[in-house]
Amino acid sequence: xxxxxxxxxxxxxxxxxxxxxxxxxxxxxxxxxxxxxxxxxxxxxxxxxxxxxxxxxxxxxxxxxxxxxxxxxxxxxxxxxxxxxxxxxxxxxxxxxxxxxxxxxxxxxxxxxxxxxxxxxxxxxxxxxxxxxxxxxxxxxxxxxxxxxxxxxxxxxxxxxxxxxxxxxxxxxxxxxxxxxxxxxxxxxxxxxxxxxxxxxxxxxxxxxxxxxxxxxxxxxxxxxxxxxxxxxxxxxxxxxxxxxxxxxxxxxxxxxxxxxxxxxxxxxxxxxxxxxxxxxxxxxxxxxxxxxxxxxxxxxxxxxxxxxxxxxxxxxxxxxxxxxxxxxxxxxxxxxxxxxxxxxxxxxxxxxxxxxxxxxxxxxxxxxxxxxxxxxxxxxxxxxxxxxxxxxxxxxxxxxxxxxxxxx
Ligand SMILES: NC(=O)c1ccc[n+]([C@@H]2O[C@H](COP(=O)([O-])OP(=O)(O)OC[C@H]3O[C@@H](n4cnc5c(N)ncnc54)[C@H](OP(=O)(O)O)[C@@H]3O)[C@@H](O)[C@H]2O)c1
Numbered sequence: 001x002x003x004x005x006x007x008x009x010x011x012x013x014x015x016x017x018x019x020x021x022x023x024x025x026x027x028x029x030x031x032x033x034x035x036x037x038x039x040x041x042x043x044x045x046x047x048x049x050x051x052x053x054x055x056x057x058x059x060x061x062x063x064x065x066x067x068x069x070x071x072x073x074x075x076x077x078x079x080x081x082x083x084x085x086x087x088x089x090x091x092x093x094x095x096x097x098x099x100x101x102x103x104x105x106x107x108x109x110x111x112x113x114x115x116x117x118x119x120x121x122x123x124x125x126x127x128x129x130x131x132x133x134x135x136x137x138x139x140x141x142x143x144x145x146x147x148x149x150x151x152x153x154x155x156x157x158x159x160x161x162x163x164x165x166x167x168x169x170x171x172x173x174x175x176x177x178x179x180x181x182x183x184x185x186x187x188x189x190x191x192x193x194x195x196x197x198x199x200x201x202x203x204x205x206x207x208x209x210x211x212x213x214x215x216x217x218x219x220x221x222x223x224x225x226x227x228x229x230x231x232x233x234x235x236x237x238x239x240x241x242x243x244x245x246x247x248x249x250x251x252x253x254x255x256x257x258x259x260x261x262x263x264x265x266x267x268x269x270x271x272x273x274x275x276x277x278x279x280x281x282x283x284x285x286x287x288x289x290x291x292x293x294x295x296x297x298x299x300x301x302x303x304x305x306x307x308x309x310x311x312x313x314x315x316x317x318x319x320x321x322x323x324x325x326x327x328x329x330x331x332x333x334x335x336x337x338x339x340x341x342x343x344x345x346x347x348x349x350x351x352x353x354x355x356x357x358x359x360x361x362x363x364x365x366x367x368x369x370x371x372x373x374x375x376x377x378x379x380x381x382x383x384x385x386x387x388x389x390x391x392x393x394x395x396x397x398x399x400x401x402x403x404x405x406x407x408x409x
Contacts, residue, residue, distance in 0.1 A: 007036070007305050008043035010060030010085075012053070012076055017090055017117070018045070018066035020290035021297050028298065036305040057083055062304055064297060065089040074098050081105040081113065088300040090117035090293050096191035096207045099198060112304050117296035119192040120145055120269040121287040124299070128283065129199045129273060131308075136275045138200040142238040143271035144264050145192040147287040148176045148183035149215050149235040151267040153252075157223040157232060158265075163216060175267045186212035189237050189250040196271070197239035197248040202315040205239075205248060209320045212250035222331055222399060225370045229357055230257045231329065231403065234264070245321040253402035254329050254372075327356070327375040327403040332388070333395040336367040340393050344369065347391075351384035352376060356405075366395050375405045 009025065011018055025032075025040055033039040043060035045051050046067075053076060056063065063080040065087060067073045073094050080087050082105060089095070095102065095115050106113040116126045120143065129141065144150050148170055155166040167184065170176035182188045190212040197205040215235050223233055231254035239248040255262040260282040264270040269287025274280045286292045334340050341360065348355060358371045373381065381400070388398055 004038050006041040007038045007062065007301075008041050008060050009301065010043040010046070010056035010063045010080075011066065012046045012056070012063065012073070013066035013068065014045050014047045014050070015066065015068075016290040017293045017297070018047075018064075020294035021064065021066060024291070024294045024298055025301075032298070032302055032305070035302055038305055040301070040305075053079075057085065060085055062086045062088065062301060064301065065091060065094070066297070067091070068093075070094055070097055074102075077102060077113075078105055081109050081111055084109045084111050086112045086114075086304045088114045088297055088304070090115070090297055092118040092188070092191045092195060094118075096194040099195070100204055100206075112309065114300035114304065115195070116300050117293045119195050120271055120283075121285070121289065122292040122296045122299075123269055123271065123283050123285040123287065124296075125196065125271045125273075125283055126199065127299075127303075128281070129196065133273060133275070133278065133281075136277050138241070138273060138275045140238065140240045140274040141193075141196045141200045141271065142236055142261065142274075143193075143196070144234050144261055144269055145196075145237050145271065145287065146183055146186075146189040146235055147267035147269055148180060149186075149189070150264065150269070151175045152184070153215060153218070153223075153233050153235065154265040156218065156220050157227070160220050160224065162220055163218055170267075184216055185214035186235065186250045189235060193237035193239055193248050193250055196237070197246060200239060200273070201241050201246055201318060203246060203318045205246070205320075210248045210250065211322060213252065215252050217399075218252055218401075219399065222329070222401060225331065225359070225368070226254050226329055226401075228359060229254075229329075229370075229372055231255065231372070232257070232262050233401070234261060236261070236404070241318070242321065244318055246318045247321050247324055249324075251402055253404055255404050256407045258407045259404060324378055325375050326378050326381070327405040328373045328381050329401045329403050330369075330371045330373065330385070330388075331399040332369040332371075334367050334369055335393040335395065336362050336365055337393065340367070341369065343391060343393075344371075344388055347387040348373070348384045350387070351380045353381050353384050372403055
């Protein structure tokens with residue numbers, strides 16, 4: 001009996017991830033053969049200065065896209081799928097922005113499109129949501145899906161550093177890019193949450209459906225005050241299903257100690273998946289890095305060669321809602337005089353917002369009033385905030401940050 005044909009892999013991009021993937025593929029070729037029965041071979045590598053896409057397309061069975069961005073990655077991936085090549089990509093923007101078109105093309109061609117490395121690096125969240133939990137009726141997926149911002153927030157909380165200093169440190173250590181705007185502004189996490197929501201709820205969630213905020217306005221003293229309430233700050237992505245509606249959001253928010261995502265510090269990622277049938281599962285680990293991402297890409301290649309077929313067709317039409325409930329932390333700099341707290345409480349009460357804890361610090365003629373609210377309709381809280389913003393004893397703009405009230409004890 002003749003040996004099985006090798007599996008020929010074309011690699012688009014040889015940068016941080018592409019280079020690491022090429023090394024890993026060579027080093028682990030024997031292991032891939034042992035698992036799948038077929039030895040991997042490189043059919044060609046494309047970069048700006050090297051290789052030909054047409055030649056790779058002609059000679060490859062699997063195309064691995066590690067260029068990034070949407071142009072020319074989208075065109076290459078569509079052409080590969082139409083030529084009935086399986087595709088593996090680490091490109092979150094491509095999947096978040098063009099998922100419908102790409103999945104439909106893959107389905108029509110009868111080939112696989114895998115993208116485990118696009119969200120949370122080597123943590124196998126896509127596989128778990130898409131395959132292991134495909135019948136679990138997920139109600140919520142929440143996560144720390146951006147390591148840069150988690151590093152910056154951990155640094156600010158741990159050392160009292162300002163946002164700008166913590167960002168510089170992240171850049172020195174290679175955790176933040178020279179232009180960090182997509183990370184710190186929440187756009188990177190939004191793309192990842194669009195992908196997770198699509199898979200979790202079997203719905204065609206688009207990037208425009210995700211509301212997002214970043215961490216640029218966070219002040220170190222908010223982190224210090226909140227510590228006294230047992231709170232730690234994360235840039236959180238939350239995708240929730242409420243019957244026939246879903247919401248997908250990214251925002252900085254406080255978590256109580258005991259929340260499964262609260263201990264995740266530094267440039268790490270973690271994703272928590274909830275459903276009545278599984279209660280809660282949390283997966284955590286390194287979210288980025290060339291070697292880690294390459295390992296996730298190779299895992300997808302192995303799955304394809306081993307013949308595992310994922311289901312990624314969106315099946316349900318769900319409405320996106322932004323009318324949600326949340327708890328809030330509120331920081332007010334006020335004149336230190338009698339009646340201030342009563343007036344703030346009155347504005348909150350008028351809008352049916354109830355206070356869970358409050359601490360006041362005197363600072364000469366001024367005072368800091370730091371409060372944590374119970375969960376309420378967000379629009380009620382913002383109406384109260386508008387009223388509070390007009391009070392004459394305020395010394396600075398009020399600062400509000402969401403709080404996840406559940407304590408998971
Ligand atoms: N870096 C990470 O830690 C990480 C983590 C998770 C996911 N990802 C994703 O992985 C993908 C690759 O990221 P990366 O960090 O490896 O990027 P990178 O270091 O910038 O490498 C990009 C590669 O693509 C090639 N390329 C760019 N434009 C091209 C074009 N028009 N035609 C042909 N080749 C082109 C570049 O060619 P030259 O070599 O000629 O410049 C380079 O080899 C992205 O989708 C990224 O979001 C990265």
